[in-house]
Amino acid sequence: MNLKHRPVQADDVKTICSFPQGVQELYFMFPKAEFPLTEAQMSAAISQRFDSTVVEANGEIVGFAxxxxxxxxxxxxxxxxIVAPSARGKGVARFIVETMTELAFERWDANEVQLSCFNENTTGLLLYPTLGFVPFDIEERASPGGGRTALIHMKRSRRQAGLFSVGQSAY
Known part of the structure; x- marks a missing residue:
């Protein structure tokens, strides 16, 4: 799969909104959103955040962060x-997290990159340590059904590993 990344565009939002396949997937991606994810919710989040980025494979949007x-x-x-359902298990999540980590270290000159993962998100919990992220805190949250869940906070410092090449950039 030939992956590349670029800044998100307004036309991408509808496609991104189709990625979460249920309440739990949306909660993993965007805990404050309500299912189904709407263009208004996603656009509002993008406007309040930094370096919103899509991943493309053969001209199709397959990832976002x-x-x-x-x-x-x-x-x-x-x-x-989030990764498109059709692209899961093909390295897109690894690519988008590596891309965002590189942006943090190169564009922002960050000393540390953090991310958080819910304890039910086995895929994320298994992926992030392979990219150099280590847990540093656990926070209790209410799950969408009202139960208890753990949000595991992870970090990777600049000095933990060298930078890597993550493909073509349109930045």
Whole structure:
């Protein structure tokens, strides 16, 4: 799969909204949103965040992420990570997280990149440590059904590993 990334465009929002396949997937991606994800909810999030980025494969949008916090020489926090159902298990999540990590270190000169993952998100919990992220905190949250869930906060510092090449960029 030939992947590349670029800044999100207004025309991309409808496609991104189709990615979460249920309440739980949307909660993993965007806990404050209500299912189904609407263009208004997604556009509002994009307007309040930094470096909203899409991943394309053969001209088709297959992934999305952004920063909900971005500090020069500080911390960048990756959020709203989602992969198109048709592209799951093909390296898109790895590519988008590597891309956002590179943007944090290169564009923002960040010292640390953070992300968070709910304990039910086994795919994310298994992926993020392979990219150098280590848990540093756990926060209790209410799940969509009203039960208890754990939000595991992870970080990767600039000094943990060298940068990597993540493909073509339109930035």
């Amino acid at each position: 952004n920063f909900y916090r971005a500090e020069r020489q500080g911390i960048c926090c990756i959020g709203n990570v």
